[in-house]
Amino acid sequence: MSDARQVDLVVVGLGPGGEALANAAATAGLSVVAVDKRLVGGECPYFGCVPTKMMVRAADALAEVRRAAELSGEVTVRSSWAPVAERVSVQATDHWDDRVAVERLQNAGAAVLHGAARLDGVRRVVVTPTDGSEPLTYEASRGVVLNPGTRPATPPVEGLDGTPYWTNRDAVQVTELPGSLVVLGGGPIGCELAQVFARFGVRVTVVQHGDRLLAVNEPEASALLAEVFAHEGIRVLTGVDLTRASYADGQFRLSTSSSEELVADKLLVAAGRTPNLDDLRLETVGLDPTARTIEVDDRMRAGEGLWVIGDVTGKGAFTHVSMYQSAIARRDILGEDGPAAAYHALPHVTFTDPEVAGVGMSEAGARQAGLTVRTGTTKLEESSRGFTHGPGARGLIKLVEDADRGVLVGATVVGPAGGEILGYLSVAVHAAVPVDSLRSMIFAYPTFHRAIESALSDLSGRAA
Numbered sequence: 001m002s003d004a005r006q007v008d009l010v011v012v013g014l015g016p017g018g019e020a021l022a023n024a025a026a027t028a029g030l031s032v033v034a035v036d037k038r039l040v041g042g043e044c045p046y047f048g049c050v051p052t053k054m055m056v057r058a059a060d061a062l063a064e065v066r067r068a069a070e071l072s073g074e075v076t077v078r079s080s081w082a083p084v085a086e087r088v089s090v091q092a093t094d095h096w097d098d099r100v101a102v103e104r105l106q107n108a109g110a111a112v113l114h115g116a117a118r119l120d121g122v123r124r125v126v127v128t129p130t131d132g133s134e135p136l137t138y139e140a141s142r143g144v145v146l147n148p149g150t151r152p153a154t155p156p157v158e159g160l161d162g163t164p165y166w167t168n169r170d171a172v173q174v175t176e177l178p179g180s181l182v183v184l185g186g187g188p189i190g191c192e193l194a195q196v197f198a199r200f201g202v203r204v205t206v207v208q209h210g211d212r213l214l215a216v217n218e219p220e221a222s223a224l225l226a227e228v229f230a231h232e233g234i235r236v237l238t239g240v241d242l243t244r245a246s247y248a249d250g251q252f253r254l255s256t257s258s259s260e261e262l263v264a265d266k267l268l269v270a271a272g273r274t275p276n277l278d279d280l281r282l283e284t285v286g287l288d289p290t291a292r293t294i295e296v297d298d299r300m301r302a303g304e305g306l307w308v309i310g311d312v313t314g315k316g317a318f319t320h321v322s323m324y325q326s327a328i329a330r331r332d333i334l335g336e337d338g339p340a341a342a343y344h345a346l347p348h349v350t351f352t353d354p355e356v357a358g359v360g361m362s363e364a365g366a367r368q369a370g371l372t373v374r375t376g377t378t379k380l381e382e383s384s385r386g387f388t389h390g391p392g393a394r395g396l397i398k399l400v401e402d403a404d405r406g407v408l409v410g411a412t413v414v415g416p417a418g419g420e421i422l423g424y425l426s427v428a429v430h431a432a433v434p435v436d437s438l439r440s441m442i443f444a445y446p447t448f449h450r451a452i453e454s455a456l457s458d459l460s461g462r463a464a
């Protein structure tokens, strides 16, 4: 007889989705072993969404106070990083301690292990506990859920490995601000953190390999953000790679493909993510251990007794995707009915100021998919709300219509609370609400979302 411990379910990796699934399965009465080699909750609460959004909030407050000069008279502000560091370390992360999350899972009835887990064949998992105790083998009658997430990628820059560069995990633990910072990567993480630090007085240069910031968004959104960054004194180098890095006497020296040498106190590397798939022994269940993503069906199944959720499914590296997939996998595991996974209305928000939010397809994506496309755009600052708002109102709305079906298949909102305005358009894309029906609605005056009406009117051109 096997000496493996018999349980119903093992959850490997406790990102937001894995933690929620382990909790729900244990609450439903399954015997659940929940394993994480770092912190229960994953990247989002300790190093990702939550601390960075606290940092963004602080930086936005500063920007708003500075705008007050134009609106309400002279205001003086002396910024300090101390309250930001305090909020992040105490309120967001409990000093990067997961006790509360562990207890929450234990109270639900799950056994929680800190350790590195790997597969050992179908429905079998071996855990090497972090405390150095003997490895434990589990056999899970229902199966195994993988939610291993990603870690910061290290780009192949000569000399980089030997330097004390930051990743997002260091940036959220900063207590003293540097004088200058180079941010490698102009994606969502790089852009959010670049603006945060710049608004606190750090001299920031963003080095972006591609030809624009936020490359997955509409080009109009990237262009607008680039203008805002330039206005705020953030230098953006596009089409440029770092070729060499060295660190001495408290300074980074960075060679670039454009032959310019950059010197900065700190370097933040935000140049992509590496999936945590390399140590899972995926080959023991017939999956490719070198793959960057694991293919799942619309119930999150990746094999016999195996469900996979989160960033490593390649459906969108967002907490809301991890949670959405978690609920689908949970229903499948517990034998409950419910809708299968669909991603046609996947929303994403970059919390710069202005926020850059999108849902569904971009114009280019819709054309590539062979749709008959009609687009409509409007500028937020030209709306009534933008006019009354004044400084800080820059933004745009862009709609992408499948003209054959007369429904929106994608939308972008750049602007103050762009992510909130996007909610309306997410419903429209999700439920394929006819454009004629959207046009017939009453939009409250003078809200930012009322500008959607202008973008809808602009859809009237010829489709191509």
Ligand SMILES: Cc1cc2nc3c(=O)[nH]c(=O)nc-3n(C[C@H](O)[C@H](O)[C@H](O)COP(=O)(O)OP(=O)(O)OC[C@H]3O[C@@H](n4cnc5c(N)ncnc54)[C@H](O)[C@@H]3O)c2cc1C
Binding pocket: 012, 013, 014, 015, 016, 017, 018, 035, 036, 037, 038, 039, 040, 041, 042, 043, 044, 047, 048, 049, 050, 052, 053, 115, 116, 117, 118, 147, 148, 149, 150, 168, 189, 276, 279, 280, 309, 310, 311, 312, 316, 317, 318, 319, 320, 321, 322, 351
């Ligand atoms: C700076 C930053 C800002 C972000 N901001 C946002 C945002 O505003 N909104 C948003 O939606 N998303 C945001 N994200 C993305 C978000 O953090 C992730 O999409 C989210 O955490 C979901 O990831 P996940 O569920 O795949 O797993 P993760 O959160 O990555 O967690 C995976 C867990 O698995 C564990 N693990 C891995 N391998 C093993 C193993 N072999 N054994 C045991 N445990 C293992 C890891 O230790 C980790 O705790 C941000 C990310 C970053 C880095």
